[in-house]
Amino acid sequence: DAKTTQPNSMESNEEEPVHLPCNHSTISGTDYIHWYRQLPSQGPEYVIHGLTSNVNNRMASLAIAEDRKSSTLILHRATLRDAAVYYCILRDEWGNQFYFGTGTSLTVIP
Amino acid sequence: DAMVIQNPRYQVTQFGKPVTLSCSQTLNHNVMYWYQQKSSQAPKLLFHYYDKDFNNEADTPDNFQSRRPNTSFCFLDIRSPGLGDAAMYLCATSRSYGPISTGGNQPQHFGDGTRLSIL
Numbered sequence: 001d002a003k004t005t006q007p008n009s010m011e012s013n014e015e016e017p018v019h020l021p022c023n024h025s026t027i028s029g030t031d032y033i034h035w036y037r038q039l040p041s042q043g044p045e046y047v048i049h050g051l052t053s054n055v056n057n058r059m060a061s062l063a064i065a066e067d068r069k070s071s072t073l074i075l076h077r078a079t080l081r082d083a084a085v086y087y088c089i090l091r092d093e094w095g096n097q098f099y100f101g102t103g104t105s106l107t108v109i110p
Numbered sequence: 111d112a113m114v115i116q117n118p119r120y121q122v123t124q125f126g127k128p129v130t131l132s133c134s135q136t137l138n139h140n141v142m143y144w145y146q147q148k149s150s151q152a153p154k155l156l157f158h159y160y161d162k163d164f165n166n167e168a169d170t171p172d173n174f175q176s177r178r179p180n181t182s183f184c185f186l187d188i189r190s191p192g193l194g195d196a197a198m199y200l201c202a203t204s205r206s207y208g209p210i211s212t213g214g215n216q217p218q219h220f221g222d223g224t225r226l227s228i229l
Contacts, residue, residue, distance in 0.1 A: 043220030
């Protein structure tokens, strides 16, 4: 499976936008890009996923580079409840396996 | 409205004493997964079931087994826990997998995990 690379940690001020980057230079044409987050003492939570086009939902936006070798998760207004570890995951077309990278620990500063 | 329920949240067992962790789901999903997450690490997939078909990861130790008696329940059995098996164990479900054109690549829904301690 292709691997993802993320910064270990990032900080953001409350109510400001946050851009969480992910590199996946070995992505294949049928790999979907998934993002999950894990709040302290909880299981991971689905955030968003996409293939080629940018995606928006109520939680976040996903911007995918034209060559698909990188993507960015965008939280439009960070809140204290967004403090979590964010995982960028590649999942093949069959999606039957799921391998987490090391993730980015996001700290939100009041 | 918990959809993936893991019991208990905390489990303590003795070195070498078999232990079973349980997971139930109200989503009627076809796929159930078990992950191991050690402190400050990402979750690591152990195995999964698609309906009754069991799929083991190549590097999952033989000490770890699983059972899925019906759609709603899945169990993780650790036959002889060692100190290195102390971790959070996460259960997850998804509706299916396969090409997205046939309804696959669905999000996974996780429980809040069982934290296992070994004395």
